[in-house]
Amino acid sequence: MPIYWAFLTYMLLRPGTENKEYWFMFSGIDKVIHVSIFALLAFCFRTAFPRTKFIYFIQVMLAYAFLTEILQDEMHLGRSAEILDVVADTAGFFLGSFFFMKIKNLNL
Secondary structure (H helix, E strand, O other): HHHHHHHHHHHHHHOOOOOOOOOOOOOOOHHHHHHHHHHHHHHHHHHHOOOOOOOHHHHHHOOOOOHOOOOOOOOOOOOOOHHHHHHHHHHHHHHHHHHHHHHHHHOO
């Protein structure tokens, strides 16, 4: 999980680049990516620290989501803070936590 978290931080804070148009690109793909990466992060976090209280989990995830958005804006590297990114991040970590609970309840 620490390796994924470090990689995610790098990817979220690296300088922005001009996006090329590909066949799979659509309006809002960045939000889908945010949901996906935060769902994986949340799943990894809940797996690595299963005894963490849910309220602490939410606080850590929200702090990370807001911090990365603020840093994107403050670093002036072609990225900007968007509140909809934080909304997508929040949806992602709830989704990842939901999947963790579903798999945990399967008792594999």
